[in-house]
Amino acid sequence: MSDQRPTLIEVRHLRKIFGKTLAVDDVSFDIYPAEILALVGESGSGKTTVGRMISGLEDKSGGTVSLRGSASSSTENAPTAMERLPDRYRKQDFRRYGQRIQMIFQDPLSSLNPFFNAGEVISEALRFAGQKPTLETQLHWLNEAGLQPDHLHRLPHELSGGQRQRLCIARALCMRPEVIVSDESVSALDVSVQAQILALLLRLQDTHALTLIFITHDLNVVRQIASRVLVMRRGQIVESGQADQVFDAPQHEYTKALLAACPIPQI
Numbered sequence: 001m002s003d004q005r006p007t008l009i010e011v012r013h014l015r016k017i018f019g020k021t022l023a024v025d026d027v028s029f030d031i032y033p034a035e036i037l038a039l040v041g042e043s044g045s046g047k048t049t050v051g052r053m054i055s056g057l058e059d060k061s062g063g064t065v066s067l068r069g070s071a072s073s074s075t076e077n078a079p080t081a082m083e084r085l086p087d088r089y090r091k092q093d094f095r096r097y098g099q100r101i102q103m104i105f106q107d108p109l110s111s112l113n114p115f116f117n118a119g120e121v122i123s124e125a126l127r128f129a130g131q132k133p134t135l136e137t138q139l140h141w142l143n144e145a146g147l148q149p150d151h152l153h154r155l156p157h158e159l160s161g162g163q164r165q166r167l168c169i170a171r172a173l174c175m176r177p178e179v180i181v182s183d184e185s186v187s188a189l190d191v192s193v194q195a196q197i198l199a200l201l202l203r204l205q206d207t208h209a210l211t212l213i214f215i216t217h218d219l220n221v222v223r224q225i226a227s228r229v230l231v232m233r234r235g236q237i238v239e240s241g242q243a244d245q246v247f248d249a250p251q252h253e254y255t256k257a258l259l260a261a262c263p264i265p266q267i
């Protein structure tokens with residue numbers, strides 16, 4: 001059954017080849033505004049590479065990613081057209097599209113400058129987005145992600161793992177993205193902190209009408225948050241559907257095996 005909602009992102013025949021490895025093999029799917037879409041599959045199935053190509057962090061070997069023009073680029077009441085993202089990003093492309101699609105990662109330490117305190121991390125992102133940072137805006141975005149004013153001057157190594165992930169979320173959020181691609185962003189956290197960060201992402205998704213692309217191997221997390229699921233295996237999508245449908249009546253043998261390997265607690 002085809003979905004009647006207007007798409008926000010169209011991915012068509014996406015491919016990525018690393019040397020002799022075909023990491024992503026002819027992947028096509030749509031992403032709808034303000035949905036939570038999970039990308040699941042075993043290690044090496046190509047999830048991260050798809051997320052990085054959608055975010056413009058990885059050049060594409062083939063295929064296209066198109067993003068619906070932002071509301072501000074349309075004339076009043078006129079539908080916005082799909083814009084094809086470049087195959088290879090240049091600096092100006094990041095400013096144009098990267099701001100709209102932000103990515104957060106499993107290891108915040110590797111994506112944070114060790115010499116920038118939390119306030120400076122936010123300032124840098126705001127400047128990148130063409131805004132003038134102030135103390136007030138720094139505190140506002142830290143607060144949005146559940147950090148306190150006394151975190152403002154802390155360097156990344158002076159924050160806990162959960163607080164560092166909150167800082168990455170604040171940095172992504174202050175650029176006012178429409179889409180956040182979360183790549184195993186809660187996988188390294190212990191269960192209680194993981195639940196707090198998931199709750200934060202869900203609240204932000206709701207209040208900012210964000211589209212969330214959630215890349216994970218953890219099917220229990222997917223069950224808690226996702227509305228739709230894509231299952232990847234060896235660079236291809238082998239199954240897709242509403243989360244309940246995929247969990248309750250998986251069609252593909254691989255999905256059945258994934259579910260069997262990860263018993264889902266009855267809720």
Ligand SMILES: Nc1ncnc2c1ncn2[C@@H]1O[C@H](COP(=O)(O)OP(=O)(O)OP(=O)(O)O)[C@@H](O)[C@H]1O
Binds near residue numbers: 048
């Ligand atoms: N920069 C790279 N150079 C070479 N090969 C790469 C690179 N990035 C990914 N690959 C390969 O591409 C394939 C897909 O990797 P990818 O990280 O997208 O999978 P994944 O499903 O996200 O796995 P994981 O859950 O372990 O992160 C793997 O075979 C991987 O080794």
